[in-house]
Amino acid sequence: MSTEPDTHQPPVAPPAHGGPTLAQERRLVTEIPGPRSRELFARKRAAVPQGIGTTLPVFVTHAGGGVLVDADGNSLIDFGSGIAVTTVGNAAPRVVERVRKQVADFTHTCFMVTPYESYVRVCERLNELTPGDHEKRSFLLNSGAEAVENAVKVARHATGRQAVVVFDHGYHGRTLLTMTLTAKNMPYKHRFGPYAPEVYRMPMAYPFRWPTGPENCAAEAAAQAIDAIDKQIGAGNVAAIVVEPIQGEGGFIEPARGFLPAMAEYARANGIVFVADEVQTGFARTGHLFACEDEGVVPDVICTAKGIAGGLPLAAVTGRAELLDAVHVSGLGGTYGGNPLACEAALAVLDTIEADGLVERARRIGEITLPRLRALAGRFPIVGDVRGRGAMTAIELVAPGTTDPDAAVTGEIARRCHAEGLVVLTAGTYGNVLRFLPPLSIPDHLLEEGLSILEKAIASV
Ligand code: PLZ
Numbered sequence: 001m002s003t004e005p006d007t008h009q010p011p012v013a014p015p016a017h018g019g020p021t022l023a024q025e026r027r028l029v030t031e032i033p034g035p036r037s038r039e040l041f042a043r044k045r046a047a048v049p050q051g052i053g054t055t056l057p058v059f060v061t062h063a064g065g066g067v068l069v070d071a072d073g074n075s076l077i078d079f080g081s082g083i084a085v086t087t088v089g090n091a092a093p094r095v096v097e098r099v100r101k102q103v104a105d106f107t108h109t110c111f112m113v114t115p116y117e118s119y120v121r122v123c124e125r126l127n128e129l130t131p132g133d134h135e136k137r138s139f140l141l142n143s144g145a146e147a148v149e150n151a152v153k154v155a156r157h158a159t160g161r162q163a164v165v166v167f168d169h170g171y172h173g174r175t176l177l178t179m180t181l182t183a184k185n186m187p188y189k190h191r192f193g194p195y196a197p198e199v200y201r202m203p204m205a206y207p208f209r210w211p212t213g214p215e216n217c218a219a220e221a222a223a224q225a226i227d228a229i230d231k232q233i234g235a236g237n238v239a240a241i242v243v244e245p246i247q248g249e250g251g252f253i254e255p256a257r258g259f260l261p262a263m264a265e266y267a268r269a270n271g272i273v274f275v276a277d278e279v280q281t282g283f284a285r286t287g288h289l290f291a292c293e294d295e296g297v298v299p300d301v302i303c304t305a306k307g308i309a310g311g312l313p314l315a316a317v318t319g320r321a322e323l324l325d326a327v328h329v330s331g332l333g334g335t336y337g338g339n340p341l342a343c344e345a346a347l348a349v350l351d352t353i354e355a356d357g358l359v360e361r362a363r364r365i366g367e368i369t370l371p372r373l374r375a376l377a378g379r380f381p382i383v384g385d386v387r388g389r390g391a392m393t394a395i396e397l398v399a400p401g402t403t404d405p406d407a408a409v410t411g412e413i414a415r416r417c418h419a420e421g422l423v424v425l426t427a428g429t430y431g432n433v434l435r436f437l438p439p440l441s442i443p444d445h446l447l448e449e450g451l452s453i454l455e456k457a458i459a460s461v
Pocket of ligand 1: 083142143144145146148171172173174244248249277278279280281305306
């Protein structure tokens, strides 16, 4: 038995429980991280390999609304949502209620052994809610990587083709195939090869960095990608084009308008399965239920995870019935995919998005955030670009007057935000993007306060 103290009880001003009952305030009672978190971090260092990194070494005991409460009793403003997961909030009331009931009823049967209704209901709702009114099927998995990997399996099986096209700055996971699909070497791929075969990377329409300017970006990037696919692979050999409608880890890159529709149209014309990886963008975050709705793109297959289940591990592949039904009986699955607790959580999340108007709420968060970020860009020449939609926004930091990435200043701003009790995340191929992913349950006053902390941190570097 461990003799370590119970970390579940915060030593200072213990809130009764998580969720929205937590005081919605930033409250710093120690330095960040405090002594208790530092002690726990030393234990983490001794028990967990350094390969599992830490953005901010505060150990959380409670979370809800727009705050994370740590083991020292500090209350931090959350602009991370556990990387775009707790979109409906942490310990969201409907999620807690449904999961609580389910955990007492039964915890697992394996859907492939003896099924249960909640899995089917989640799939029915995904089939209704995802873009396109064609006949659809869905199946459930545990992580975003698993969803993307399974989308590729389905596309290969259904088309009888092997090649997979992905894009510069893309991120799709850490398994062998999805690590291969991912663009960035450090930290995701370095020395983990050899990678999976038949993966081809094409230029992404990244407006801020397009050599001939943002206005030419969509058409030129699409023309280059299509030409390279035709010449280097042959369209008839391509099973799938896999793309994030807004690139997440790569730096919240919104493809120049027109690029996604052009690639989707090329896929359609050539019998290629167009796969939208909405793992980070999905479920109201961008001010649409799914980000590809912004340009009316209807993917053949859509991968979701993260925000789908309010923090419980769940992922889904949804797509055209004829593609998903092409796979032979028992060709897809996994022990835990669509675990009953996660399915109940997902149903609660979907209810919450509807009942609480969270698509609208994400838009409103964007309306508050983006003007303030643009004002920062006006004041501070290190802010080279402001982008994103809804509650998925970012700034890109550069040497003034250039597009040269400044990762050092980005890291320093993040550290200063953390020290002030604001959880922000970095991103980007060049490590020079600060991204903002507040839970949609954050109250306006915390959103504004967080943005003020960011402003001070930028002013102070
Ligand atoms: N596709 C678009 O954003 C996960 C990665 C965190 P999993 N992004 C966060 C990290 O450093 O491991 C992600 C994503 C997109 C796929 C994934 C993978 O989802 O649930 O992490 O497997």
